[in-house]
Amino acid sequence: MSGNSASLVARLMSGSRCSIPVVVWSLVGCLVMLHLYSLLPHKGALSGELQIRPGRHFLELEEVEEENFQIPPPRGKRSPRAAKRRPKKSTTLIDEFLDESSQLRHLFFPDLKTAVDPANDMGNDSFYYYPGRIWLDTEGNPIQVHGGGILYDERSRMYYWYGEYKDGPTYQPHKKGAARVDIIGVGCYSSKDLWTWKNEGIVLAAEETNDTHDLHKSNVLERPKVIYNKNTRKYVMWMHIDDANYTKACIGVAVSDSPTGPFDYLYSKRPHGFDSRDMTIFKDDDGAAYLIYSSDDNTELHVGLLTEDYLDVTRSMRRVLIGQHREAPALFKHWGTYYMITSGCTGWAPNEAMAHAASSILGPWETMGNPCVGGNKIFRQTTFFAQGTFVLPLPGISGYFIFMADRWNPADLGDSRYVWLPLTVAGAADQPLEFEFGFPLWSRVSIYWHKKWRLPYRWSG
């Protein structure tokens, strides 16, 4: 050490002894300032939306809740000789989940007795979401909006939930094909509180007779999503249109003057000339809207800008997450950054979700890892035995969202359940990222498991 620096260190050391109170009070001052700042309402970085800092009630949503499932012992006796010849494969929770006769069935698919029934006084259970339980509408029927999404309609100040109406028989069209329910149509439900849902009927119905029509009941209509176009004053629906073997791989577009339909079906096509299966649409703060779809046999996603009337794609498209085999995209935005939750490609069987982030919606997109928190390892590896479909921002509550997923029941698809859980964007991402240059650019996306939970008291849409 040079003489100069040694004397500087000595001066600092000697100074530090007499200034300890100063340092302590400065620190206290800083903490008080930080706290006061955190209590002020903030403006969203780009959205201009008023951001309320969440209080104590929100912390409940981020509590880590564990699940302890015991896999039951194998049923039926096997002779010791048989057991020696072919030791029984140990069953996993996923096997149990997919096994209709599993003793654990009631844990994944609780029966009607436990249904969430907002039309009847549920006492202390009012406003609670119970992921996996049957959820009844205001007429007492199970809600039918699978693979769905929610539109908040500023004109009526209502939430509209659209999805696949699947209340029909499940069957296997071919030995190796996926289980299916014939197209019935797109269901729509309305709500003010995101808990009590009124059935608004089928807003886009199947075609019963003309078997050359895209919506003929023998085809596939999945993952419908609706956005509103302020300029044309139209509600525009995009959906996955396919044949029973999933070889058509198209998007379909429909339009309506009212959120409750009826929607007029316009056409189907392969966007940008590519195969398109699981998909979603996303409307940005500036009114530009995008189509996001799994393509090239589900090996990659494509993000494409829609035309101004939202009725078609433009030529602007980027291939993203190439080679990552992701589907079921659900996109959202927080403070100028785009986030997306996707699933793996295992049909109706659950698999691990991934969170992705990007500073431009057209990419590059980075994969941040599994967002699921709590439950147990298998819960986290299976997205809580569900597959994402939509992420709904809680208006005015910065960083808090509802993650909406489907717990598919391949034996009876109409009895598939909804898994709604709180999702937050906060803290640093836990995987080093390719484009971050040493800085954690993105925040961590977390989806918290809860057996039951509700939106914070006094929350209102």
Ligand code: GAL
């Ligand atoms: C899933 C997809 C669902 C449905 C299903 C059919 O991978 O996310 O929307 O298409 O496959 O097996």
